[in-house]
Amino acid sequence: xxxxxxxxxxxxxxxxxxxxxxxxxxxxxxxxxxxxxxxxxxxxxxxxxxxxxxxxxxxxxxxxxxxxxxxxxxxxxxxxxxxxxxxxxxxxxxxxxxxxxxxxxxxxxxxxxxxxxxxxxxxxxxxxxxxxxxxxxxxxxxxxxxxxxxxxxxxxxxxxxxxxxxxxxxxxxxxxxxxxxxxxxxxxxxxxxxxxxxxxxxxxxxxxxxxxxxxxxxxxxxxxxxxxxxxxxxxxxxxxxxxxxxxxxxxxxxxxxxxxxxxxxxxxxxxxxxxxxxxxxxxxxxxxxxxxxxxxxxxxxxxxxxxxxxxxxxxxxxxxxxxxxxxxxxxxxxxxx
Amino acid sequence: xxxxxxxxxxxxxxxxxxxxxxxxxxxxxxxxxxxxxxxxxxxxxxxxxxxxxxxxxxxxxxxxxxxxxxxxxxxxxxxxxxxxxxxxxxxxxxxxxxxxxxxxxxxxxxxxxxxxxxxxxxxxxxxxxxxxxxxxxxxxxxxxxxxxxxxxxxxxxxxxxxxxxxxxxxxxxxxxxxxxxxxxxxxxxxxxxxxxxxxxxxxxxxxxxxxxxxxxxxxxxxxxxxxxxxxxxxxxxxxxxxxxxxxxxxxxxxxxxxxxxxxxxxxxxxxxxxxxxxxxxxxxxxxxxxxxxxxxxxxxxxxxxxxxxxxxxxxxxxxxxxxxxxxxxxxxxxxxx
DNA sequence: CAAAATTGCTTAACCGGTTAAGTAACTTAA
DNA sequence: TTAAGTTACTTAACCGGTTAAGCAATTTTG
Numbered sequence: 001x002x003x004x005x006x007x008x009x010x011x012x013x014x015x016x017x018x019x020x021x022x023x024x025x026x027x028x029x030x031x032x033x034x035x036x037x038x039x040x041x042x043x044x045x046x047x048x049x050x051x052x053x054x055x056x057x058x059x060x061x062x063x064x065x066x067x068x069x070x071x072x073x074x075x076x077x078x079x080x081x082x083x084x085x086x087x088x089x090x091x092x093x094x095x096x097x098x099x100x101x102x103x104x105x106x107x108x109x110x111x112x113x114x115x116x117x118x119x120x121x122x123x124x125x126x127x128x129x130x131x132x133x134x135x136x137x138x139x140x141x142x143x144x145x146x147x148x149x150x151x152x153x154x155x156x157x158x159x160x161x162x163x164x165x166x167x168x169x170x171x172x173x174x175x176x177x178x179x180x181x182x183x184x185x186x187x188x189x190x191x192x193x194x195x196x197x198x199x200x201x202x203x204x205x206x207x208x209x210x211x212x213x214x215x216x217x218x219x220x221x222x223x224x225x226x227x228x229x230x231x232x233x234x235x236x237x238x239x240x241x242x243x244x245x246x247x248x249x250x251x252x253x254x255x256x257x258x259x260x261x262x263x264x265x266x267x268x269x270x271x272x273x274x275x276x277x278x279x280x281x282x283x284x285x286x287x288x289x290x291x292x293x294x295x296x297x298x299x300x301x302x303x304x305x306x307x308x309x310x311x312x313x314x315x316x317x318x319x320x321x322x323x324x325x326x327x328x329x330x331x332x333x334x335x336x337x
Numbered sequence: 338x339x340x341x342x343x344x345x346x347x348x349x350x351x352x353x354x355x356x357x358x359x360x361x362x363x364x365x366x367x368x369x370x371x372x373x374x375x376x377x378x379x380x381x382x383x384x385x386x387x388x389x390x391x392x393x394x395x396x397x398x399x400x401x402x403x404x405x406x407x408x409x410x411x412x413x414x415x416x417x418x419x420x421x422x423x424x425x426x427x428x429x430x431x432x433x434x435x436x437x438x439x440x441x442x443x444x445x446x447x448x449x450x451x452x453x454x455x456x457x458x459x460x461x462x463x464x465x466x467x468x469x470x471x472x473x474x475x476x477x478x479x480x481x482x483x484x485x486x487x488x489x490x491x492x493x494x495x496x497x498x499x500x501x502x503x504x505x506x507x508x509x510x511x512x513x514x515x516x517x518x519x520x521x522x523x524x525x526x527x528x529x530x531x532x533x534x535x536x537x538x539x540x541x542x543x544x545x546x547x548x549x550x551x552x553x554x555x556x557x558x559x560x561x562x563x564x565x566x567x568x569x570x571x572x573x574x575x576x577x578x579x580x581x582x583x584x585x586x587x588x589x590x591x592x593x594x595x596x597x598x599x600x601x602x603x604x605x606x607x608x609x610x611x612x613x614x615x616x617x618x619x620x621x622x623x624x625x626x627x628x629x630x631x632x633x634x635x636x637x638x639x640x641x642x643x644x645x646x647x648x649x650x651x652x653x654x655x656x657x658x659x660x661x662x663x664x665x666x667x668x669x670x671x672x673x674x
Numbered sequence: 675c676a677a678a679a680t681t682g683c684t685t686a687a688c689c690g691g692t693t694a695a696g697t698a699a700c701t702t703a704a
Numbered sequence: 705t706t707a708a709g710t711t712a713c714t715t716a717a718c719c720g721g722t723t724a725a726g727c728a729a730t731t732t733t734g
Contacts, residue, residue, distance in 0.1 A: 001454065001479035005720055016684050021722060032681055054455045055396045056720035059689050064392060066435070066456075075421035077414060077619075084412035087438060096456060098403070098435050101424060117338065118391045119403075119433060142338035256620055263623070282414075283593055283618065286600070288625030342690055353714050358692060369711055393690035396719050 004048050013040055020045075024052065058120060067309060068116035069099040070109060071127045077281050078252070078298060079127060082149065085302025086125060093310055095122070104191060104224050106132045113139070123313045125149055125305050130192040145312040149305040151195040159312060161305045161323045165195045165278075168294040168327030169202025170209070172248045172276040175292070175329060177210045179336045181246035181274055185218040185238040187231070187258060188250035199250045199278060218242050222254065235261045245273060246336075252279035255291060259334070263288075270336035280330065290332030296325055341385045350377055357382075361389065395457060404646060405453035406436040407446060408464045414618050415589070415635060416464060419486065422639025423462060430647055432459070441466045441528060441561050454481070460650045462486055462642050467529040482649040486642040488532040496649060498642045498660045502532045502615075505631040505664030506539030507546070509585045509613040512629070512666060514547045516673045518583035518611055522555040522575040524568070524595060525587035536587045536615060555579050559591065572598045582610060583673075589616035592628060596671070600625075607673035617667065627669035633662055 006024070010017045020041055022031040028038040044050075058064040067090055071079035087097045098116060102109040109129045116124060123145035128136070136156055139146050147159040169186075176184050186203040188196060200219065207214050220234035235258060238244045249255035255277030262269050269275055269289055277284070280293035304323050311317060331337050343361070347354045357378055359368040365375040381387075395401040404427055408416040424434045435453060439446040446466045453461060460482035465473070473493055476483050484496040506523075513521050523540040525533060537556065544551050557571035572595055575581045586592035592614030599606050606612055606626055614621070617630035641660050648654060668674050 001476075001481040003454075006722095007720070017721080018685080018723075019683065025722085032683080034682060037682080051451065051455050053396070053457060053720050055392050055401060055457050056689090057722080059390070059392045059396055059691085060720080060722045062689070073421065074411075074424065075414070075417045077412070077417070080412045080414070080417035080420075083417075083436075084410065084438060087411065087436065091437065096435050096437065096452065098433050099420075099424065100428065100433065101421060114388065115433065117340075118388050120390060120392045139338075144338040256623065259623060281620065283620045283624065286593065286596060286625060287620065287623045288627075290625075343692095344690070354691080355693075355715080356713060362692085369713080371712060374712080390690050393719090394692080396721085397690080397692045399719070 004050050005053070006050075009041065009044055009048075009050060013044055015041070024050070064120045064122055065095050066119065066121045067095050067097055067306075067313075068113075068119075068121040068124045069097050070112055070116070070124060071099065071101055072104045072129060073101045074099055075101075076253070078150070078279060081298045082127070082302040082305070085299055086306045089303060089306040090310070093314075095310070102129045104129045106130045110135050117144070123147075123309045125309055127151060128153070128193070131194075143318070145309060145316075147305050147309045147312070149301060151193050154194045157320050159308050159320050159322075161301050161308065161325070162195060163296050163301075163325050164327055165198035166202035166205060168296070169199045169248060169250070169278060170206040171327065171329055172278065172292075172294050173203050173206030174210065175331070175335055175337070176246040176248065176274055176276060177206065177212070179246075179274060181336070182212075183218065183242065183244045184212075184246040184248065185220065185242065185244040186248050186250070187220045187222060187234055187238070187254055189227075189254065190221040190223050196250060203248060215242075218244055227253075227257065231257055232261060239265070239267060239273060247273060247275045249275065249277045252277050252281045252284075252293070255279075255293070256281060256284075259287065259291065270334050274336035275334045276329075278327075285332060287334070289334045292332045292335035292337070293330050294327045295330040296327045301325055341387050342390070343387075346378065346381055346385070346387060350381055352378070361387070401457045401459055402432050403456065403458045404432050404434055404643075404650075405450075405456075405458040405461045406434050407449055407453070407461060408436065408438055409441045409466060410438045411436055412438075413590070415487070415616060418635045419464070419639040419642070422636055423643045426640060426643040427647070430651075432647070439466045443467045443469045447472050450476070460484075460646045462646055464488060465490070465530075468531075480655070482646060482653075484642050484646045484649070486638060488530050491531045494657050496645050496657050496659075498638050498645065498662070499532060500633050500638075500662050501664055502535035503539035503542060505633070506536045506585060506587070506615060507543040508664065508666055509615065509629075509631050510540055510543030511547065512668070512672055512674070513583040513585065513611055513613060514543065514549070516583075516611060518673070519549075520555065520579065520581045521583040521585065522557065522579065522581040523585050523587070524557045524559060524571055524575070524591055526564075526591065527558040527560050533587060540585065552579075555581055564590075564594065568594055569598060576602070576604060576610060584610060584612045586612065586614045589614050589618045589621075589630070592616075592630070593618065593621075596624065596628065607671050611673035612671045613666075622669060624671070626671045629669045629672035629674070630667050631664045632667040633664045638662055 006017045006020050009020045022028055023038050023041040090097055100112040106129050109132050113135050125147050127150045128148055149161045152160050152162040204214055222230045222234055249258050277291055277293040284291040343354045343357050346357045359365055360375050360378040427434055437449040443466050446469050450472050462484050464487045465485055486498045489497050489499040541551055559567045559571055586595055614628050614630040621628040
């Protein structure tokens with residue numbers, strides 16, 4: 001797959017690399033290369049299908065035109081959708097995207113960030129795993145362009161595209177309450193993330209708004225690395241012991257698995273237990289019963305993230321931007337409405 | 338984010354770049370660098386957190402340790418899952434993954450392949466769009482490492498990880514017939530791909546096996562770029578005009594959308610129309626009704642693809658390998674069993 | 675008609691690594 | 705005692721681009 005180099009062209013045409021480089025970069029006129037020479041170079045390049053080596057180009061220019069995308073898991077529909085938007089927009093401006101999944105491990109995230117920096121990416125879009133202050137602060141200190149998306153660091157100022165997590169969950173819980181549910185459980189994931197904490201806050205807020213006492217027993221933190229067993233136990237406790245009549249799930253994954261468990265145990269949704277998911281997935285509307293969810297604009301989030309990143313890269317703007325997206329209830333049968 | 342270079346270390350310690358390079362690559366002993374000097378270098382590198390510039394390294398070594406992943410659409414669950422496996426395995430061997438979506442456009446695919454080659458990726462994993470002989474042949478001719486996955490070129494010998502498309506569909510159609518369905522439609526996508534053609538062949542084969550006449554009117558080719566309207570029309574014709582009592586869908590996407598349309602029109606599945614999907618998605622088992630699908634081992638496909646590619650890259654093996662995965666019916670209610 | 679300006683290039687350094695080949699100083703063997 | 709070996713490095717070229725600075729030949733200008 002060896003293709004010809006600038007040097008090859010230069011030698012073949014008895015010119016210097018410089019001249020060839022200028023012409024290939026369409027700076028021939030500016031650099032006063034004769035029309036004739038330009039044509040010769042272009043013809044030769046075309047004939048031998050010359051393609052500049054981007055590694056060399058990047059090294060020389062100090063710009064790789066690559067952006068790094070770091071997500072917990074690219075196969076999760078949310079992240080995959082974000083990825084698609086990022087790639088789409090990036091491509092238009094001539095950027096390629098390298099991605100890596102962290103598996104929600106801060107250590108891996110740290111390694112991945114370093115590896116991407118070593119590759120000289122021009123910027124990073126990070127769906128950060130559990131708080132990774134050190135790396136984020138390092139990026140900030142180095143004035144390196146990056147955007148945090150989907151999750152937020154409340155204590156560090158950064159570019160961020162995130163959600164109204166709290167308000168979203170509040171609306172979900174209030175919906176169930178308004179539908180007459182009295183004992184509403186909340187199942188979340190045990191990740192030390194501000195966004196996840198905010199969702200719990202949203203749950204508490206709703207109870208407060210509706211004058212319902214907060215009961216620790218109906219709030220379950222499922223462990224990420226053993227979701228299946230952990231969720232099963234949580235569900236069992238909520239349904240069998242606490243006799244909840246409604247559950248709000250902090251993620252679309254939990255909601256789907258939760259519904260699966262409910263059906264497995266022949267618990268009627270929404271009659272016995274009404275449920276709402278924070279976030280949705282394709283097909284939620286086809287579920288039995290169709291799943292009510294706190295919806296948010298994934299596409300817009302992806303778009304906003306790249307726009308913000310590319311703007312930071314290209315204009316080297318220094319002020320951070322916070323874009324917080326509103327959520328919206330998508331009401332289906334599972335909530336008992 | 339400027340980090341120090343080999344040269345910086347060399348100057349600081351009054352050594353040559355060469356010596357520093359040897360030590361940083363753990364070739365100090367081999368290259369007879371004194372223990373003392375090695376320690377000085379390592380200490381300095383550590384203290385100033387030296388990280389080699391991978392662009393420079395790649396350029397010099399002629400190996401980028403990047404692999405390119407080209408899919409129709411990264412946000413499709415099938416491709417996203419493949420991507421995850423590829424990334425996971427690649428990472429273990431020190432490779433990063435760049436990806437791009439083609440949107441099923443051969444032109445874009447062609448551009449993307451070139452762009453990845455320009456970036457000097459060490460190999461490509463391609464879920465090829467419509468027949469793109471020129472590029473594939475170019476890669477072959479250049480002896481460039483690549484693997485075609487999920488789709489196959491029957492007329493070009495390549496590394497490939499694909500499916501028993503024909504047999505899969507045959508089993509689906511036969512299942513419906515065995516369940517007493519008489520008029521089975523087939524909805525596929527109008528892509529000029531051997532894999533897609535094989536699925537149609539599978540449909541025909543089943544009819545032949547069961548002594549049922551082939552009827553062109555119940556085979557619909559939905560256009561990729563206007564799936565929604567096109568599928569709607571196809572469904573309407575099959576159900577309202579042709580009065581089919583069963584439909585096999587050639588992709589999980591079509592199946593899901595098809596089911597959505599059936600429900601929208603209050604057509605009872607499977608009583609009035611039984612359906613089977615080729616391929617599944619998360620949540621298919623939660624659908625109303627749960628969707629029967631021709632299942633295949635996505636994870637294994639992803640793993641096999643990377644293994645094959647990395648083997649080709651690292652051992653420069655020249656013989657092509659064909660890995661064809663078997664499919665398996667995952668029977669749920671939608672097929673009327 | 676000489677000085678100045680323009681034309682059309684080239685030289686050489688650089689980006690940040692890798693590596694074959696060389697060398698000075700010291701040690702060992704014959 | 706001197707050639708041969710070893711040690712611990714360095715020099716310089718290379719990967720394939722970019723670019724500031726320079727220069728000879730020609731053209732324009734005063």
